[in-house]
Amino acid sequence: MKRGFLAWGGALVGLWLLAGAGGAPAAHADEAAAAAEPTVTAPTCSIKGTYPPSKNTKLFDASSGGNLIATLTGAYIPMTLSEIPFDPAAGRARLATSAGSGAMRLEGYVAPADISLFTTRDISVYGGHVWIASAQKVKLVKASLNSLTVEIPIGGTLNQSVRATAPCDAFVLAKGTVSPFEVPGNGRGYMTKKQKIELFDKPNGDVVLSLDMMEGAGQLFWSTEMKLGFVHVMSRSDLTIDAWARLRDLDPLKKGEMQDQYIPPTTQIAGAQLTFDKPPPLVRASKEIPIRAKRDDKAKPIGVIEADTEIYVLETVAGWTNVLPKHLGIVPPDDGGFWIPSSEVPK
Known part of the structure; x- marks a missing residue:
């Protein structure tokens, strides 16, 4: 692996609109209230899973603009998606490269379309008659505080699709097991x-x-x-x-005659796999270790190595050591790195 892959930079930035302490004129108070209207999903809308993101997905340190802090290679990685913009095509969602433990957790912002979304259960399209089935890959088209609107093409039709809206817990970032239809005995x-x-x-x-x-x-x-x-x-x-x-x-069909049902096409995703010609040392973290994009104590951490995470130990420079996660699903920009103090490197 080239050394250019071993760096990434930028600090997580949040943008808050603060109302002025003084009493604003009435004409401007309404404008301030309108400006404070939420534009992303609520904190309770957090979607997790382990699956390959689109190859070369870019992770930035801000919801718009900002600096590139990492590239996702397309390998299977744990993820948590939140702060989804109400218009997914017009902004970025927050992504953590962890589902809760045992991962190199970077936090940044990605284009929602680069992250695969699946249903956890049947979600209603029309009352009690038509649903998008569980374990289906869907396209995110809209969001609100606590729900998502998704779309799926109807297999076997002339480019037809349907949309459905469901709470955030009806979705996951991993493909589940398809539930087959149980044919009635007298059907x-x-x-x-x-x-x-x-x-x-x-x-x-x-x-x-x-x-x-x-x-x-x-x-x-x-x-x-x-x-x-x-x-x-x-x-x-x-x-x-x-x-x-x-x-x-x-x-x-004639009584007792069976015919194959249409089965939606699926692709087994292997995920990208990067390898080293000569693997560097592999160690396991016993505690959380902050990660920085620069070799500087004053630099704000851009993530952490969670306890029980396996990492590759790369070069050491002036008391700082560059690392990569074992799955190699996250690499830094060409001009950066994932740096930890050399004194914190697990033995």
Whole structure:
């Protein structure tokens, strides 16, 4: 690894708008109140997980502008995402490279799109009829104090997507296990036979979802109930569906006949893996050790090595030692480093 990878700089900066101590004129008081309106999620909205961020994700020391303090290489690393901007496309979210313990914890700001987000449970798109299923990768499109709005493409359709809003605890930074659909013992399969199909909340009710299928693609549903020319259909893939469809839009399978359901495509993420030609010494921290971007006691720490974290010990210069985490998922800018006092290096 080149020495240029062994540095990063900048201190964590927070920006607070403080009201003046003196009584502001009424005309300006409203402006000050408006300026103080929150623009990021509440402190209770903290999303954790271990997963590879986008390769070469940049970690900055400020929510806008600021200095580059590290690059995330795309390896699996523990992460905690918070302070998510209400408009994720227009700002950065706060990221800590730790999920609570045993990590080199740097804190900075990243573009939210560089961090993969997954559902922890089914989240409702339309009442009790359509949900984004659990363990699905979703795109963050909007945030509020305590909830996120996300989007997912509908597999097998002509570029259709749906959105749903759920509390922050409905999301995680790691892919979970997909829950398969349990076919009822007396269930019968139905395939869509038209390119377009409407799903309703009840027979002759309101449309909850319209599907525009790709040519040659079909949606498999299961049912145990028919009423008034409608079939009560259920399915589970990227979406969970519990709705009604017109019988004339479906092609019933023969009794006992099975057909494969559409399974959303998935990619097994191995994560980037950096290696040394000749690995330096590897040690384990027994206590927290502050990290600085510069070899200077007066420099503000930019993170800590948490207890029980394994680190590589690199060069030592004038009483300071440069280190890297064992997973090599975080590297400093070309002109910086992750420096700790040489006296603090674990033995």
